[in-house]
Amino acid sequence: MSSITDLIRKEIENLSTDATRTNVGTISTLADGVARVEGLSKVMYNEMVEFPNNVLGIALNLEEDSVGCVILGETSALKEGDEVRTTGKLLSVPVGKGLLGRVVDAVGRPIDEKGPIDSDISFPVERIAPGIIPRKSVTQPLQTGIMAVDSMIPIGRGQRELIIGDRSTGKTTIAIDTIINQAKINKKGEETGDPDFRPVYCVYVAIGQKNSNVARTIKVLEETGAMDYVIIVSAPAADNPANQYLAPYAGCAMGEWFMENGMDALIVYDDLSKHAVAYRQISLILKRPSGREAYPGDVFYLHSRLLERSARLNEDNGNGSLTALPIIETQMGDVSGYIPTNVISITDGQIFLETDLFNKGIRPAVSVGLSVSRVGSAAQIKAYKKVAGKVKLELAQFRELAAFSQFESDLDAATKARLDRGARIVEIFKQTAFNPVPVEVQTAVMWAIQNDFFDSIEVSKIAEAVDSLKEYLYTQGKEACDEIHTSGKLEDGTVEKLRSALENWKRTQS
Amino acid sequence: MSKDSKALKIAKGLLLLSLNEEGKADQKRVEEVILELKKEAVSKSLPILRDYFALMKRTINSYQGVLETSTDENKTLTKIFSDKLSEAKGSKIDLIQEKNEPLIAGFKLRVGDDVYEDSLSSRISRLKKSLT
Structure with a gap:
């Protein structure tokens, strides 16, 4: 009980007893969420204005004879002739971890x-970059x-x-x-x-x-x-x-x-x-x-x-x-x-x-x-940069050459190899929604591509193989992945661990 | 020029014709303006009349204020307010006193677009707002 009275007393003490000065206007037209207001001669651009029933608006068009305000709430209760007041504040929103x-x-x-927002800080919505x-x-x-x-x-x-x-x-x-x-x-x-x-x-x-x-x-x-x-x-x-x-x-x-x-x-x-x-x-x-x-x-x-x-x-x-x-x-x-x-x-x-x-x-x-x-x-990260450098070029070349893939028998060996690798990269990059892959696992998979670990796998079975490799890396290959995660680099020792893990995985595939 | 801005331009001209030497609205001149406008077709005169009304209201509000109090008319109080306001604004402001019981105590003063308020009802509503 006393805490309630204390709260009210505190609020009364904090209330300013000075006379207030507000700039007012009246709604002259109202349509499609926009009100044209006569008066408001001292309103600022982007200032919040207050309509009856606690409806807020923003002054967006300051013209010679009227002010164009967009209404940020329910407009059905507003009517022509209603009083609009300036607030002296720019539109602000609560911010913070709350x-x-x-x-x-x-x-x-x-x-x-979920109840009120736990935040006592606010930032204006329009700020200079x-x-x-x-x-x-x-x-x-x-x-x-x-x-x-x-x-x-x-x-x-x-x-x-x-x-x-x-x-x-x-x-x-x-x-x-x-x-x-x-x-x-x-x-x-x-x-x-x-x-x-x-x-x-x-x-x-x-x-x-x-x-x-x-x-x-x-x-x-x-x-x-x-x-x-x-x-x-x-x-x-x-x-x-x-x-x-x-x-x-x-x-x-x-x-x-x-x-x-x-x-x-x-x-x-x-x-x-x-x-x-x-x-x-x-x-x-x-x-x-x-x-x-x-x-x-x-x-x-x-x-x-x-x-x-x-x-x-x-x-x-x-x-x-x-x-x-x-x-x-x-x-x-x-x-x-x-x-x-x-x-x-x-x-x-x-x-x-x-x-x-x-x-x-x-x-x-x-x-x-x-x-x-x-x-x-x-x-x-350095490790990823090392393994992903060539992929974009390889894939772009593949997309360009893909049109020729129908003449496969007439193609030279280098073009065939490019098409082959490209088709595998396309399959490797396929990913289901809401299933992000950690960077260390991505690095390991990319390293596997660069070191031809997928070359002997049929294109139609690549997606399955990638899933199995990811699973393997989360478990048996964890040590190498953890090293990539911590150091962000592909050092010789890490590469050796990765090679050994991938060779073991490869054996499970055959 | 659009129809709207043409009507506004005419209304502004009519407003100038309706003011006396002190820049205040002259009832006789206003009546004459309205009489002239009546001679025109409604479709033509109505938008002009609307703009004329809005401009006239704004002009009158700039030199004539309304003092609202919860008590009955008090000429001395009105004069004090009027003198203070005229001094602050640098031009003569006429005040009309109106009784507004919901204010409970204090006053509310409107001059032009500005509203000055120091009433008990406004303090209560501010307290209500801060507690909700």
Whole structure:
């Protein structure tokens, strides 16, 4: 009882007794989640405004006679003539570790029925990206656990790598696999108690997706035990466009908190095509001039200011990082669309997923020719760099020569060998969803490819052999894998242990 | 030029015609403006009238405020507020006092887009907000 009265007394003591001054306006028109407000002469750009019934909005268009505000809540209770007040605050969201394991909306309110968010810090959703001086180059790998990606298109902490492809080509799966892999690495690292271990926390931003898809993603993350390291920001298709527009910025603010506090974070924007569409809708309702494909003129800035906030900070600034995996959906494989080209030019590389490969059963359907990581092998551990160096070239040559494979009898021996190896690499890179492979096992498998351990195995049986090899490496080959994991190098002793383990495995195959 | 901006431009011109030398709305001039507008077709005059109304409201609010108190009219209090406000704004502000019992105690003052409030009801609602 006394604690309740104490709480109220404390609140009364903290209450300011000064007269308040607010700037007000009245709603003159209201349509499609956007209100035109007369008055509000002192409102700031991007300032939060308060409508009746605790509904919030943001002032986005400051015009001579009125203010265009997007409404971030239920609009059914609002009507023409209602009073709107300025709050003097820019839109902010809660940040911090208290958000891990939670599902929140675009303004950081919990939507998972797990009670209030345990956080007393908030960051504004719109922030200036780190400048040149506090940054440093990307050198530390961020393992996705996907062999095709980690070997050919390595991603580093602080990098922005676009995942692009048509619908149903496995874009979200790559992002979710990466998140699951971070959780696995985090758990393993925390178990060892290594003080230098740097966990990667993840933020998954779902924009304009079906609620059922978001629920499925949450279920996968919960089942794999990854949810403890993940924050989900959801602005589903049923949400108003203002929330869909804000969700990536809100998620980014949550990720930035980790970066600015010396930690590493990964953020997935799923997807920015829908984000651009939501922004186009808002802009058209606000009567902003439209340009190509009816997008407003600042649609490039919309994504560049978001993705520039991902960075690797130097030691003087805490050494934190925020890695971004934006997703873009293309139409009929056309990467030359307006939004895809914009985002390709902003990011540090892209993973292009092809429908044809996906339909052929090559999953992940990574197109070797169109995918690139501008950070390259700088984001690979030494051991992996040593074994994966030639794979991309070999696979690209294979894809080029594959067209000639029908004339097999007329081909020279070297071409035949290239086709043969390529077909085996394709099979080795096939990987089931939500099943990331640790980097040391990937290194061992890649070493096996380079040292011809798969050459005597029929192509149709490669997938089976790879599974058996992985299983073998997790058990009998553990010693060699552990050495790779700890040192990050392929030293002579390790190579010998690996060779002996693989020879033993090979014997079990015959 | 779109229909909307054309109507607004005309409304702004009509507003200038409706103001006296002190920049305040003159009732006689306003009546004349309305009379002239009535001669036009409704489809043409209505958007102009709407914009004219909004502009006029904003102009009047800039020199005429409303003081809401929970008590009955108190001319001395109104004059004190009016003088202080005129001094702060640098131009004469007329105040109209209105009774607003839900304030419980204190006052609420509206001038233009600004609302100054120091009432018991606002303090209670702030306390309510901080406790929820």
